[in-house]
Every structure is written in C-alpha cells, then in structure tokens.
Amino acid sequence: MALTTQAAEPVGGAGGFLAGSAPQRARRRRLGLPPMTAKLAAGLIISGAILLFGLLGPFVVQDPTRVDDIGLTGPSSAHLMGTTQTGQDVLAQLAYATRGSLTIGAIVGVLTLLLSGFFGVVGAYAGGWVDEFFSLFTNIMLVIPGLPLVIVISSYVPDKSLLLVALVLSLTGWAGSARVLRGYTLSLRNRDYVLASRVAGEKRWRILAVEILPNLIPLLASQMVFAVIFAILGEAGLSYLGLGASGSISWGTMLYYAQNGLALRLGAWWWFVPPGLLLALFGAALSLINFSIDEIINPKLRNQTRAARRGWLMSRKQLETAKEATL
C-alpha cells in the first residue's frame, strides 16, 4: 500500500513571513505548539518585554521608596518618568510594581492550575461519588462571590503578605476552570482510545497521565493564561481599593497612590498612565496568546480556515451554470 505524504501548502497573505518554512511548521505542530501567527507573535513580544522589564528593571533603577524634596515634577533627565508627589522616582516604582504584579500572576496561575486540574480532571476521571463530591465542591466555590470574600478576608487580616493575597485570589478563581476541565475530561474518558488502552491492560493512573492529560494541554494552557490575567487585574482592583498586600508595590498600588495624590486633577499623567498602560497591555498580550491557543482546540477559529470557507462560496454565475448542468 502506497502512502502519500501531505505536503503542507504554504499560506499566502499577511503573516506568511511569520509562518516560517514548511518543515518548521511541521515541527511546531508535532510539539503541539500553536502556529506562529501575527496575533501570537504580538502577544509574545509585548508580554515578553513586560516580563523582562519586571525581572531586570529593579536591578538598574534607584530605590522606589526614596523620598526627595523636589515634589511632583514631570519627566526630566534625572527622573525619566518624573516623580510622585513625595519626589519618588516613577520609573523605579514602575519596575518594582511590574515585578510585584507578575509575582502575584505567577503564583495564582500555578495554584489555579493545580486546584482546577485536581478537582476538574481527577474528579471527572474517577467518576462515582468522588466526582459527585468534587463537582459539588466546585459548584459551591463557583457561587461564592470572589471580590466580597476577598474584601472580608482583607479587612480581618491586618498584616497581609503578597502570598496571602495570591492565595485568596486563587481560592476564589479556580472553580470556573475546573468546570470547563471537568466537562472536557468527561468527554475524553469515554473515547474509544481510552477504552482501547484499558483493554490493552494499562493502569488507571497511566491512562489519565499519558492518554488523557496530553489531550488537555491546550485547554490547561489557555485556562492558566486566563487565570494570570484574572489574578493581575484582581490584585490591581484590590490594591486600588486599598485592600492589597501591605508594604508591596504593584500596578494597583501605584494607581491607588496616584488617585490619592490627585494626579489626575494636577495633570500628572506620568504618574498614572504608565501603570495603567502596562496593565492594559499585559492583559491584551495574554489574551492574544490565549486566542492562539484556542485556535488549536477549535480549528474553526483559524483565519486560514475562515479564508478557505470563503473560497467555498460560489459566485452567482457559477451557481447558474451549476444549476443548468444538473437540469
């Protein structure tokens, strides 16, 4: 029997230069990576730049808490992004704030992944009363309103650490992903290939780890990216309300102090625009990455597919001739 090899047709149009050569793309597909589109590239570049700034920035800037008597001044050669009301360097604050926000995002992302993976995937795979209990617990966690709970906890604990805020955010944020994962796992565990590996005599944990989990990777990745966005925005909201971790600097606390210092009314745009812009940019970049991952799960969303579908449509004239031919 002869096997034909399907040579991947190079995709023309915009983004073609990003798509790389055919063997490169084949390798990406084999590794389960999303195809390199303009969307994904933009997301990776923006989030990568912010990540680098948060990681390396704090090592090169001055002490963000150092007070100076020059007061509120605009950008100058001494202070590239100006100073706050108390003469603190905004660039230094921004570097430390980026590090703080990203730390929260990373911790919450990992914790949410573990919690939702455990309660969603393991419960659905085990079935029976374990599933009933896990899904009841998930549903209870889902209806607990996140923000009010966080506010209550925040007002009870006087000295909050960054870790506590991250813990609270992940405890209130994992349930939604767990539901999504549960639904998908329920569909996967009854696929024929899972039955086939049971017939082959595989152990139960191995079926979960080797046969089911790899098929969940795109979903897990997109849920995790979503959790990171949720955590960074949630922390910013809390800090803006003055309920964030004490003694930490994040984009939210910067906005909080800018608001308290009447930055908007004084026209001190260099104080509130940078943290707000980074917050928006990072959220947008992660969303772009998320969309690219979604395209693996649901190929219908791909631009390439959409273009191909448009090609299926026949023109009026073609329809006429087709109709005549069948009559």
Added chain:
Amino acid sequence: MTTLTAEHLVKNYHLRRGLRGSTLRAVDDVSFTLEPGRTVALVGQSGSGKSTIAKLLLQLERPTAGRILVDGKPAQRRGGGLDRYRRTVQMVFQDPFASLNPYHTVEHHLERPIRLHHPKLSGDEVHRRVLHLLERVRLTPAENVAARRPHQLSGGQRQRVAIARALAPRPGVLIADEPVSMLDVSIRLGVLNLLATLQREEDLGVLYITHDLATARHFADEILVMYRGRIVERGDADEVILRPRHEYTKTLAAAAPNPERRLSELRGG
C-alpha cells in the same frame, strides 16, 4: 489456543428517571463458545445488545449474571488474572477515527501493549516487533508509518493500525465490533480479507459483530442472530441465511438487496 465460553450472560442497566428507576435488560441469557480458528458472527439491529456483549467479554462491564470461561476456567476480574485475560482477549473497535489517540504516534499505540504484556523485552526488540506488526497488516514502509500520527493516515490505514494493536499481545480471541462499518465500501473487503488471513495464521477465535448479513455469511462459520438482547436463532452460516426460521431473521434477510428477485419482479410487473 484459547476457547472462550459465555454462559448465560445477563446484563441489566438501571435507568434513573428522577426518583423512579427502571431496568433495561440489554443482554438476556446469552451463551456461546469461541473456538480457535472459527469465526462466529453476531448479527442484529442497532440496540439489540451486540456491543454490550463485546463489553462484557472484554471485562469493561460486569455481567449481572452468568459467567465467562477461559479454557473451562472462570475468567478472573482483577490482578494478575485480569492481566492474563487481557493478553488473551483483544478487540478491534468500530470507529478507527476514535480508537487511536490523536496525541500519540502509531508506534506508541503498538508499543504499549507489547511492553505491558512482555515487560522483559529490550527497547530494540519492542521496536522490531512494532515494525513486524505493521508489515503483517500491510502497512509499509513500516518505519515511516510508525512515526506518523493517526491524523496522517486514512480510515483504512487506521483500522489496520487498530488491528495490529489488537494482535500485539498475541491474543487467542479477537472481538471485532463492526470493524468495517466506518470504512469506505471500496476498502471494506481488503480489511476483512486481512482479518481472515491473520485469523488463519494465528488460529484465532473471532467474534465478528455486524449488521451486514452478506459479510457475516462470507466470513463466519456460525451465525448468531440477536434481537432485543436474546439470541433468537443460531446455526451454520449458510443454514441461517438460506433457511431462516425465526420471524426476525426472515425480515432481516428480506431487507438485504437481492438484485435477482428485484429483476424478476420488474419483469413480471
């Protein structure tokens, strides 16, 4: 050399509808024997319990009553006994598009059963066996096919991989649940002939589940006709097809297209 016997198998499913429940008897007192080198066809309409019997024989479901015997001894349900049973009884699934994991290569699918049932083999030997299996199901060049993923193969090629996987532990009994119903008509015969050849080579006992009377007659030695969970007729393949006794079998045989009868009708009318 294995003889698999089903004795008075019964399977009830409990249906929940709100607080009340009802019982559905999917398989009702079914007995038969699969002997080495013989093919038994299980024929019946959708929902008649054919696939439930496959699941019971594969120990994916527990029978409500009755037993399964391997060479006269009751099949064990757990531990090493279950491992031995899994080595003996294997299955080819209906849908080759669903029965191979899209994430893994063809090699993975064939390698796992070999490793599970022959843990002492070295990596090289396992690889050689994988290639040998692929050659036996006529998938060549084997080295090339082994590295592929299911989506790079056609339906017929996938079903051959599924057959190779079922043969990997060297079973004595093969259960084929409508192995060609999802395939193109043009390649069905090829896959069925391959199954028949492999059966002769390995001296397998085959349970061929189908709703296609023509292929059942062609490939099976014995035909069991199932209707609503019961076996309503059994006997030699030709006997059952040519001289059906049960009402349901007659309807089934009459439903099959018969060009000669149709032509004579046309001529007469």
